[in-house]
Amino acid sequence: MEKVAGSKETGEAPPLPPPPAIPPCVKPELASPKYSIVSRSGIGTAGRCIPLLANHFKVSVNAPDAVFYQYSISITSEDKRDVDGKGIRRKLIERLYQTYSSELHNKQFAFDGEKSLYTVGPLPQNKLVFTVVLEESFAKRETRSSGGSGSPSGKRSKRSFQSKTFQVEISYATKIPLRLIGLTLKAADVDNDAQDAFRVLDIILRQQAASRGCLLVRQSFFHDDSNNLVDVGGGVCGLRGFHSSFRPTQAGLSLNMDVSTTMILKPGPVIDFILANQNVREPRYVDWVKARKMLKNMRVKSTHRNMEYKIIGMSDKPCNHQYFSMKVKNNDGSNGEQTMEITVYDYFAKHCGIELTYSQFLPCLDVGKPKKPNYLPLELASLVSLQRYTKALSSAQRASLVEQSRQKPQEKSRIVTDAVRNYRYDNDPLLAACGISIEKQLTQVNGRVLETPKLKVGNNDDCIPRNGRWNFNNKTLVKPVKIERWIVVNFSARCDTSHISRELINSGMRKGIHIERPFTLLEEDQQSRRGGPVARVEKMFEQIKEKLPGPPEFILCVLPEKKNSIIYGPWKKKCLSDFGIVTQCISPSKINDQYLTNVLLKINSKLGGINSLLALEYSSHVPVIKDTPTMILGMDVSHGSPGQAAVPSIAAVVGSLNWPLISRYRASIRTQSPKVEMIDGLYKPLANGNDDGIIRELLMDFYRTSNQRKPTQIIVFRDGVSESQFNQVLNVELDQIIKAYMHLGEADIPKFTVIIAQKNHHTKLFQAKAPDNIPPGMLPSDRSIYLLLHLLFVTYNDRELLDQLTIMSWLMRLVSHPMTCKTLSTPYPMCTKGVQLQFQLWLRFAMPILLRNRWGSLSSLRIYQKPLQDMQASLHLELSPSQSSLGCMRASGVPCSSAEFWPL
Numbered sequence: 001m002e003k004v005a006g007s008k009e010t011g012e013a014p015p016l017p018p019p020p021a022i023p024p025c026v027k028p029e030l031a032s033p034k035y036s037i038v039s040r041s042g043i044g045t046a047g048r049c050i051p052l053l054a055n056h057f058k059v060s061v062n063a064p065d066a067v068f069y070q071y072s073i074s075i076t077s078e079d080k081r082d083v084d085g086k087g088i089r090r091k092l093i094e095r096l097y098q099t100y101s102s103e104l105h106n107k108q109f110a111f112d113g114e115k116s117l118y119t120v121g122p123l124p125q126n127k128l129v130f131t132v133v134l135e136e137s138f139a140k141r142e143t144r145s146s147g148g149s150g151s152p153s154g155k156r157s158k159r160s161f162q163s164k165t166f167q168v169e170i171s172y173a174t175k176i177p178l179r180l181i182g183l184t185l186k187a188a189d190v191d192n193d194a195q196d197a198f199r200v201l202d203i204i205l206r207q208q209a210a211s212r213g214c215l216l217v218r219q220s221f222f223h224d225d226s227n228n229l230v231d232v233g234g235g236v237c238g239l240r241g242f243h244s245s246f247r248p249t250q251a252g253l254s255l256n257m258d259v260s261t262t263m264i265l266k267p268g269p270v271i272d273f274i275l276a277n278q279n280v281r282e283p284r285y286v287d288w289v290k291a292r293k294m295l296k297n298m299r300v301k302s303t304h305r306n307m308e309y310k311i312i313g314m315s316d317k318p319c320n321h322q323y324f325s326m327k328v329k330n331n332d333g334s335n336g337e338q339t340m341e342i343t344v345y346d347y348f349a350k351h352c353g354i355e356l357t358y359s360q361f362l363p364c365l366d367v368g369k370p371k372k373p374n375y376l377p378l379e380l381a382s383l384v385s386l387q388r389y390t391k392a393l394s395s396a397q398r399a400s401l402v403e404q405s406r407q408k409p410q411e412k413s414r415i416v417t418d419a420v421r422n423y424r425y426d427n428d429p430l431l432a433a434c435g436i437s438i439e440k441q442l443t444q445v446n447g448r449v450l451e452t453p454k455l456k457v458g459n460n461d462d463c464i465p466r467n468g469r470w471n472f473n474n475k476t477l478v479k480p481v482k483i484e485r486w487i488v489v490n491f492s493a494r495c496d497t498s499h500i501s502r503e504l505i506n507s508g509m510r511k512g513i514h515i516e517r518p519f520t521l522l523e524e525d526q527q528s529r530r531g532g533p534v535a536r537v538e539k540m541f542e543q544i545k546e547k548l549p550g551p552p553e554f555i556l557c558v559l560p561e562k563k564n565s566i567i568y569g570p571w572k573k574k575c576l577s578d579f580g581i582v583t584q585c586i587s588p589s590k591i592n593d594q595y596l597t598n599v600l601l602k603i604n605s606k607l608g609g610i611n612s613l614l615a616l617e618y619s620s621h622v623p624v625i626k627d628t629p630t631m632i633l634g635m636d637v638s639h640g641s642p643g644q645a646a647v648p649s650i651a652a653v654v655g656s657l658n659w660p661l662i663s664r665y666r667a668s669i670r671t672q673s674p675k676v677e678m679i680d681g682l683y684k685p686l687a688n689g690n691d692d693g694i695i696r697e698l699l700m701d702f703y704r705t706s707n708q709r710k711p712t713q714i715i716v717f718r719d720g721v722s723e724s725q726f727n728q729v730l731n732v733e734l735d736q737i738i739k740a741y742m743h744l745g746e747a748d749i750p751k752f753t754v755i756i757a758q759k760n761h762h763t764k765l766f767q768a769k770a771p772d773n774i775p776p777g778m779l780p781s782d783r784s785i786y787l788l789l790h791l792l793f794v795t796y797n798d799r800e801l802l803d804q805l806t807i808m809s810w811l812m813r814l815v816s817h818p819m820t821c822k823t824l825s826t827p828y829p830m831c832t833k834g835v836q837l838q839f840q841l842w843l844r845f846a847m848p849i850l851l852r853n854r855w856g857s858l859s860s861l862r863i864y865q866k867p868l869q870d871m872q873a874s875l876h877l878e879l880s881p882s883q884s885s886l887g888c889m890r891a892s893g894v895p896c897s898s899a900e901f902w903p904l
Helices: 086-100 136-143 179-187 192-211 270-278 288-295 344-351 395-405 409-423 429-433 497-511 533-547 568-579 593-606 694-705 723-743 808-813 818-824 838-844 846-854
Strands: 048-054 056-061 067-077 109-111 116-120 127-133 165-177 215-217 220-222 229-233 236-249 252-265 299-302 308-310 313-318 323-329 337-343 363-366 381-383 436-438 443-449 486-490 521-523 554-558 583-586 630-638 649-657 664-672 713-719 751-758 765-767 778-780 797-803 834-836 875-881 887-889
Touching (some): 048 778, 056 236, 067 086, 067 192, 086 127, 116 165, 116 192, 116 429, 179 236, 192 220, 192 236, 192 429, 215 252, 220 252, 229 395, 236 395, 252 409, 270 381, 288 313, 288 363, 337 344, 486 497, 486 533, 497 521, 497 593, 521 533, 568 583, 583 593, 630 664, 630 694, 649 694, 664 694, 713 723
Parallel strands (some): 486 521, 486 554, 554 583, 713 751
Antiparallel strands (some): 048 765, 056 252, 056 436, 067 116, 067 165, 109 116, 127 165, 215 220, 229 236, 236 252, 323 337, 443 778, 630 649, 649 664, 664 875, 751 797, 875 887
């Protein structure tokens, strides 16, 4: 008899009823799709071919089956406290190997300086515990802090260890096969497991540099050699060194070697540093409050005892008046002690035989503990070498560093080649155990110089750049603006504003810009110049409101100094954030037509004009984009400087408008948690069902300005992310963009192409048969886009993560079209040369806005009078095309809050 499901004869349970039908009003929530990085497309073929050399050195792996074993390291002192300092941890691991190499079967290892150790093959046991003893001299200097007298006796440390015996525990963690690198090279993409293998190889390079006493900064290392110092002023030096790392390439594994520079404190007498830092000639002019703040946490060496310390502060009084308590033996011959008060000056004179000269009248350095000071006279202290300087450089320091660090291509290629030969990486025992050998010649690659794009200027004239540059001599602008109500404000005592305004009007006429005479010329009075920058700006705006019946459409501001004026930040914040007035700052050393033309290019683009257009865009023939509504997004995050850990990061996204143009953009900005790279404000659903995210704003503006067309293609360009964050861009940020699109009620998701632009790679290219820099528009013929933009040695690497539009193959293969050069190397609205990628519009639009927001409190932003909630600053600026179809702020895109100050 046939058994029926659910019948009594079979004893089975009856079948479950079918699931209920989903009501039409309910929209099922689908799981978010997970995207993976696409394989790289074919190579390009267009352009004039030239042979190139890259600073990559080919690496051969003769033992691909080798396996790295990772072990966790725990180091404690006798009193069971953890030892955290990298210096002493490296010294302990080095001493461990010297003492117990036989117990480790003489197996070499690489230590990362923190908590991980790597070997090729396993150690004898999964867990090993060793007792390591350091010599008395090293243990004293590394682990004990000074006492309470005026005589230093020990090196600085975060904790005071009372012993010189340590316990080191080594525990097995995981295996990392070297073959992962080979699999990655075949797949052309680096996954997380392969990144572990590359990290081990890089740790081996770092350990070799550490063994030579180098300063380590990530994958860069710097020798303590005075020949490598570049004095930039202010007691700061640039130190030249090298960056080294193993990289996957099309041709296989390679060693990337590049020249690197970091900033350090200028070693030498502390008093010399103070004078240089404050730009004074004599100690009597020193601001000691400022000096105390600057010197804190610096490391110094006492010249009379050759010991190192960390500065925690300075004495309140000069040496000859600064007393401290000192224990001395009783004079009666007993073993007792008595405490006496003595000045630092008398202590060194009577007990050390040192007669202090100029420093007896100066404060002492405090190199002790907060409650147990230890005073060291300034003339006996010198800054130790290789101390990093992480504060921001001044404009003068940056200019000096650039000028002195400039190297010719042949010199740079020779330096990196010599470095690879001199460091003899092949002799490293760990690399040898992996069968790794490194060639000593630069890698040969082929490049293609793309055809120069054609630009359109005024009167339908053509303009063809030469060497990445062009000019507006005898040319007019595509769309010049008309400036009617404007004023000139002058913070400089040496400029004639009447002459400047006349010459600006005349130069504007030659470019097609009609400029009326300024409404008024405002000069800063002598008394106001004595105030601070904020007060000077406030005083000037009081004059503006008194003189003008309403807000001007534009203000020309003459600054007292060039580039580094203290007025610039407060002025920009006042104009853009508080009043919403377009402004242009100048500080001319000489007035000529070229200078005024560059100024007018900025002014015209800021007021909504167009300086020039790509010829293809002018005729609406941009490939890929012309037939399908396409939106272009550029995203980046700006973080505070290394010394500003609590400063919020600022995320900026720009989105294209007015399809089929590719040159009109709108910027949106949010603040987020400090040092967070992933943008968390792309999609922000509210309790009332609305979306307060960035993407919704940009999508709505695209729809409004594109004849009610919705984007069916979206191209995303992302900057500032490392290779380990690629998947987060795809599966976190892209997912937020899709959710924002669907939140608008759209069922059909657009196709996406996501491209990562990396500027901070260390690949450098050289012409193989010429001593010159590689020409503008040069593109290597491989699957990484390294584009040289102009006659400087700068390259960009663009990685496609997702390519649903399949346009990357077009970019790499179809670059015969001149639009490609324009797309990759687009002119910048503020000058007449190609300076950045169209892909990186945020770098020229969003980033200046981010920096301007940092000039003042974020909570003071009143753009569009939108209240800030939870420090979420939102800046809405519409960008208009300029000379290269790029955009800047329009007059219509600035806030209208100035009505609070002027009657309508």
